[in-house]
Amino acid sequence: MAIEENEFISNRLEKLDAIREMGISPYPPRTPDRSPVEFLRTTGETEEVLNTSGRIAAMRKHGKTVFCDISDSTGRIQLFINKKNLDDTGWELLGKLDLGDIIWVSGSLFVTRTGELSVRVVSLVLLVKAVRPVPVVKTDAEGHVHDAVSDPDFIYRHRSLDLMLNESSRNRFIARSRIITAIRGYLDSDGFLEVETPILQQIYGGAAADPFVSHYNSMDDQCYLRIATELYLKRLVAGGIHRVYELGKDFRNEGVDRTHSPEFTQLELYEAWTDYQGMMTRFENIVQAAAQAAGVGPVVNYAGHDIDLTPPFKRIPFVAALHEKSGEKLFEWSTEKLSGLVSSLGLGDDINERPALLDKLFDHYVTPGIIQPSFVVDYPVELSPLAKQKADDPGITERFEAFIAGLELANAFSEQNDPVYQRKVLENQAAHSQHRRGVVDNEFLYALEVGMPPAGGLGIGVDRLVMILTGAASIRDTILFPYLRREQ
Template structure:
């Protein structure tokens, strides 16, 4: 792009001029005595003591005049105005300063004072380059009007924001806040679980056989071993091996990979927290996750009420708990338990619900998605799913077709999935073999039988409750983000 090189050329010329003047534009060392926030917080003290301060940061606005200039310096803690006068720093140094552009990193030595217009500033005594930038940042101007920040020419192109996240972070301050919140949430989850004597573990991302969820995997290859490996779609089967191995409470913060569609709720790689607790069932897990998420809400949102996507969410305990069948009764006005398969298929036809697979479990799932899911705004545990769509969960004692499983929905987002884990090796083998049958019939999301996992279970797995939480979606909820792309630094994009 010729025009771009025109802008870059101008900066490279300045760089050259600095070198000719004997200035190192990329020195190895920087000095700093204070964070900018320190000065903003205790400005009066700094002014009174007339103590020199040394600041580092990046030039974020620049007003050059003939013999005096102003710019704003930004470090991680904040922004402050810098005042620099030719007669204070000398002709030569002022010429050096004039080679500055927006985006350069500089070292400023000076004293704190107020300008005539009343803005706290640094009166520069000495000035050094730390990094000369040769590519111009997009121009965004910012002013404060009645206490509110108003932006001009804001950097809004979503594609550029996702592809060049470093620019998005620099130019849209709320983006940084979102990711700081993300970090806090994950930290709190770890602390919460650590305090309950869970231990954090790591299990393979590269797996010879994938499982633990219904999804298509990414396939890769180990050259020396000459074998195909899969990027994990879930951690479940390995974490259960650890329970078999004697750990009683384990969790993993895990990147999982699913080779399927992308939309505002799905990114090919995403973050889950999976946890397993021996001698617990799905009721215990419900209590655990309810406590964890309400604690996070208190900390992050400052209370149990907050807004998401235009709706007021109230996380006050206890959350509603209702079986999928009772919810269908409530919202679709039908009693699944008293209907035959034929009647259910008819019902779907009447309501224009398309069925690809006409089995009991699948139909219940479809009716639920159509009638119930859109109504689930407030936090709710949807419980007791059909066995057919839950091959790793234990059946209810009173109904072999229903399993002890729940999903958490908040504001229509499915943010968690949990069950009382199936620990009967004979039943587990039958269910996994049934999956293989489905796969042979063309269901690419169904898994192959993991013989090693079954063998492990044959040695004995204690009764266990397990949970998978969609971390990205939880972050979306607490940061009022509409798309998963807004809570992942570098979301997957097509190559250009």
């Protein structure tokens, strides 16, 4: 398909043809030796000839002198280009350049009368001719940004421009990368082994969610994109890998909103010889490591709240909190009465399962008020069939969910390793599942029957953690290329 044209693109395409007619390749296969812009700025004024390259961010013409600003990933520097310092071909080429073009330059460094470090250009090479104009974003002397590229749909579709023009976005994704590196570093240094488990699965499990369905042609077999990595990782714990984790993509074929994406990054870790209390400590340590990597202190501001990340985090009992905030003993209500309340609150009309109803009501009454880092603990067994029951209260499980600023960030259990009990739970889930069709993961159950040591397990939504640590309002602002509706 041809490039869509308007007068600006047509003008650039004409220049592109003219450059080729000069015998110059507008897209040469390699870049001459160069130094980062930051190196030039650190070097300062010098008669030594240095080379750099970058995208043209500004251009000001004054007769036989042209001032340009170029930028790369390390910074921005001014170019001083005078006709007497360039050969005729270089000067002619300069007249065919536009904002957004990428060039290589060579020259000494000097400071102008206005105090600006500049490259006195003696050689110029075109590396890339941009045929589509780049929006011009200006920052005034007070630091105010004008003509910012801020339309969410546009920047999600054209992340290259977002990263090019919006320093805050660029810094957010740099922070995300450093956060993930720090999480891995913390776990690796404490004896955890990172593994990779299947993304295409014959039987999906480890969470209550709708999967994406696919088909494996050569085996004529229906398969699913994973919704969690839990069952495979616990098989490894049973096999003797007693500290194991996976940090990767999971997929859930459900709704999209400010905090949910169909494709998201999740950390799951499992550790033998510990329990959900040990997972609380792990979560606190991971948050500390991630915050340090993101360059934020023990207190971060998110959605207008000052969030203190200093451990230990608060513990909030599930049943007591729901009773207090709702003013009702909802666990004593019938399923029909709970369904009526959920419907009247506008939380959904097609929810009939008791655990889902209680979870919805907790999210409505309690979750928005959990601002400081907190562990919601003591979940009733009907909401947590995969967790171990407390020895002194079989109606309560050893499970927690971690919340910050009203966002659920983590879920953790003392893992169920009773194979007989686990089989009953999974068979019941499978019997009511549209996709599982009564089929359970017998290979996982086989591992439990061989024997899995007592263990704690923890899952963390990495995208949401990045939201908190970088101040992102939407999960899409933490994902480089979020899923979008097709353009009409």
